[in-house]
Amino acid sequence: MAILDTPRPDPLPAPFLDALKDLLGEKGWTREPEALTAAATPWRGAFAPGHTPLVARPASTAEAAALVKLCARHGVAITPQGGNTGLVDGGTPHGEITVSMTRMQAVRDLDRFNNSLIIEAGTPLVTAQEAAREADRLFPLSLGSEGSATIGGLISTNAGGVAVLRYGMMRDLLLGLEVVLPSGDVWDGLSGLRKNNTGYDLKHLFAGAEGTLGLITAATLKLFPAVQRASAWITCESAGDVVALLARIRETAGDTVTSFEMIPENAVRMVREDMANLRDPLPSSSPWRVLCEISMGNENHARETLENALGDALEDGLASDAVIAENLGQAGDFWAIRESIPLSKKAFGMSVNHDVSVPVSKIPDFLEAAARDVAAIAPQAEIVAFGHVGDGNLHYSACDPADPEQSALKPKAGDITAAVHARAMSFGGSISAEHGVGRLKRDELAGIRPPAATEAMGAIKQALDPLGIMNPGRVVNV
Numbered sequence: 001m002a003i004l005d006t007p008r009p010d011p012l013p014a015p016f017l018d019a020l021k022d023l024l025g026e027k028g029w030t031r032e033p034e035a036l037t038a039a040a041t042p043w044r045g046a047f048a049p050g051h052t053p054l055v056a057r058p059a060s061t062a063e064a065a066a067l068v069k070l071c072a073r074h075g076v077a078i079t080p081q082g083g084n085t086g087l088v089d090g091g092t093p094h095g096e097i098t099v100s101m102t103r104m105q106a107v108r109d110l111d112r113f114n115n116s117l118i119i120e121a122g123t124p125l126v127t128a129q130e131a132a133r134e135a136d137r138l139f140p141l142s143l144g145s146e147g148s149a150t151i152g153g154l155i156s157t158n159a160g161g162v163a164v165l166r167y168g169m170m171r172d173l174l175l176g177l178e179v180v181l182p183s184g185d186v187w188d189g190l191s192g193l194r195k196n197n198t199g200y201d202l203k204h205l206f207a208g209a210e211g212t213l214g215l216i217t218a219a220t221l222k223l224f225p226a227v228q229r230a231s232a233w234i235t236c237e238s239a240g241d242v243v244a245l246l247a248r249i250r251e252t253a254g255d256t257v258t259s260f261e262m263i264p265e266n267a268v269r270m271v272r273e274d275m276a277n278l279r280d281p282l283p284s285s286s287p288w289r290v291l292c293e294i295s296m297g298n299e300n301h302a303r304e305t306l307e308n309a310l311g312d313a314l315e316d317g318l319a320s321d322a323v324i325a326e327n328l329g330q331a332g333d334f335w336a337i338r339e340s341i342p343l344s345k346k347a348f349g350m351s352v353n354h355d356v357s358v359p360v361s362k363i364p365d366f367l368e369a370a371a372r373d374v375a376a377i378a379p380q381a382e383i384v385a386f387g388h389v390g391d392g393n394l395h396y397s398a399c400d401p402a403d404p405e406q407s408a409l410k411p412k413a414g415d416i417t418a419a420v421h422a423r424a425m426s427f428g429g430s431i432s433a434e435h436g437v438g439r440l441k442r443d444e445l446a447g448i449r450p451p452a453a454t455e456a457m458g459a460i461k462q463a464l465d466p467l468g469i470m471n472p473g474r475v476v477n478v
């Protein structure tokens, strides 16, 4: 592979390497080619691979702090890495040493009465969910990469997922943080307080900073009462009906609506073709499906509320058909279809992907206008638009059933992206709803953000990281 074959002069000074080896011990670092390649390879070829001269694996906050201090002393740049599932080229190193957080996975404290969990940054999301469940509590963040994505990565990308409608994004689930600053100093802000008006709320600086302001070593997360779920698979005849259906169900079920995922018919078809074991819960020619979940303390109440809400919607004609999962296994089957879309889309062939958001009410108009724009550039493109419609967030792809290298869409990808992004912006939307900025969207966003915002971000970066060693070139170009 190119990463291994290209000879590169060692960019790491010998005194730095000697000190690092003493500091971290044998388990704390590697220069094995396989490990370097793995660290520099993004999730399933989401973008081009990078390269890294060394992977460091601190096992404690003290080790992480000493490591960053050492890097600052020698001017060695760092890319913090968790599960390496990010989709915007933020956690893949491009010459920096990789600081992998995967040895920091301790649950430090769980306080059932304060409803808070202190957990280390390298812990996979599923472990946090399980820890909460064992204490009869809920940590609500949930997304397709939850087996690999880590708490530190999720905070750093301010991840969203399928329960944002009710519980908010990662930033909303954060009570406190412990961070190694670019100087190597540690900020211990792990307080589990819900009220603490003592000046700038520093934790929010690091949420969404994508590792550019410091290395997160631990976090205090909000927990919620455990809930029981009721899930429905619904068919709708238009995007307008989907949006009206959400409003209708919320009128009946209020804040108990946890997820409301919009899935087009062609996405279900792609999943079915790719994964023979998954079946469409309600085969029909309707153009849209909705996966709706309601959660309440009592399972029967949740089911009853969902049944009532759906009854009204079917009567009004906002839904054409619906089925409620009989048990957790069936609900899991619904989610398996939803969560398989990204991989099945990849198996289908070429796709030009976007992570946009618009006000929920504008979704139907956006879909219509963007489809027209894309057709004008690439008439053969098949549009697959799915996502968290309750948050106005669509994963919008132009697809072609061809080898990505040969596809006629390939030379048009830049124009398609420009058109989709321009259309989202024209509806008052965002071109990065939940995946972040990384290197992929840095320059485009610099041209879109108000100049005062870019200037303020640059000033914060300079103030905290004057040497520019923390994940340089991501988010802001300083």
Ligand SMILES: Cc1cc2nc3c(=O)[nH]c(=O)nc-3n(C[C@H](O)[C@H](O)[C@H](O)COP(=O)(O)OP(=O)(O)OC[C@H]3O[C@@H](n4cnc5c(N)ncnc54)[C@H](O)[C@@H]3O)c2cc1C
Binding pocket: 043, 079, 080, 081, 082, 083, 084, 085, 086, 087, 089, 090, 091, 092, 101, 121, 122, 142, 143, 144, 145, 148, 149, 150, 151, 152, 153, 154, 155, 156, 157, 158, 159, 160, 161, 162, 210, 211, 212, 214, 215, 216, 217, 342, 434, 435, 471, 474
């Ligand atoms: C199949 C799939 C489904 C997904 N679904 C969703 C979804 O529904 N919603 C959503 O929001 N996202 C989704 N994502 C993307 C999501 O952003 C990432 O999965 C996750 O947030 C990144 O976590 P990670 O541990 O893999 O971080 P990485 O990819 O390793 O890193 C991401 C960024 O965080 C930084 N970082 C990592 N750890 C630290 C740390 N300890 N301190 C400081 N900086 C750090 C990195 O430098 C990088 O900039 C999905 C991804 C995949 C592959």
